[in-house]
């Protein structure tokens with residue numbers, strides 16, 4: 142990249158804001174980035190409007206880090222706008238890469254989501270059952286809000302994405318690796334995931350058995366005598382490590398919590414849930430087919446557990462665009 146300062150943008154769509162905080166977590170390194178790059182658009186911190194971005198020449202932003210899944214028409218509009226204005230577009234964080242936790246709503250449709258949110262939650266008072274409408278005629282004129290879609294879409298289902306930087310939120314190490322790659326021009330091949338190229342079990346410090354042998358699966362709070370050194374899966378606690386890409390340094394597991402898959406599928410894994418069903422099937426120590434099936438059936442909320450962060454990419458949950 143030339144001596145001229147690079148132009149960087151950040152955007153959030155359907156997300157919690159954690160990815161924005163992760164950028165601030167760079168601490169003093171933020172100052173190094175600021176010395177080499179200008180942030181030209183960052184709604185959470187910089188007062189730039191959409192029309193300012195629309196006025197920028199195409200491809201004038203060097204790189205945009207886009208976090209959050211796409212749930213409504215505003216997010217789609219901004220995704221297309223930033224794609225047009227940016228040389229490189231990065232799916233930043235788990236929600237942009239795979240839909241994240243918001244995509245768990247893809248197990249239901251828009252109608253079920255609205256029914257729950259605007260009618261049946263205990264704190265809702267809405268006797269006329271009114272839902273938000275994309276447009277409304279008021280004496281002052283037409284009022285519009287973004288249209289809510291049937292499902293949450295990962296960014297690359299709407300616009301082409303150049304790189305993926307997963308994590309909920311992405312760790313400082315990989316954010317710095319990504320930003321440094323753009324600032325130095327030493328970029329990996331397009332389409333790369335900025336993380337490790339192997340599954341989390343390899344990075345996990347726990348003892349793994351030669352061969353797993355599990356008789357039942359339990360929730361973590363049901364295991365009173367948890368072994369802090371031994372593989373969690375071997376103790377009957379569902380851990381998505383075998384299906385998950387490494388790069389987080391096993392940050393949940395080292396605090397005694399099983400992996401929930403926020404780094405997305407490991408290399409060559411197409412679908413987290415399908416891979417984990419195959420893993421679970423192979424470690425159950427039960428030869429009777431009916432009993433083995435019962436062990437799987439007894440896992441509470443298996444779909445939500447296996448797709449906690451990747452429902453937006455599940456091959457079983459394809460929804461019309």
Ligand code: SF4
Pocket residue numbers: 341342343345346347348349371372373374375380381382383394400
């Ligand atoms: S299954 Fe989980 S606890 Fe076991 S080795 Fe893999 S990441 Fe570690």
Ligand code: SF4
Pocket residue numbers: 308309341385386389390391392393394399400401402403404405
């Ligand atoms: S252990 Fe799993 S859920 Fe936790 S940060 Fe790592 S990839 Fe994400």
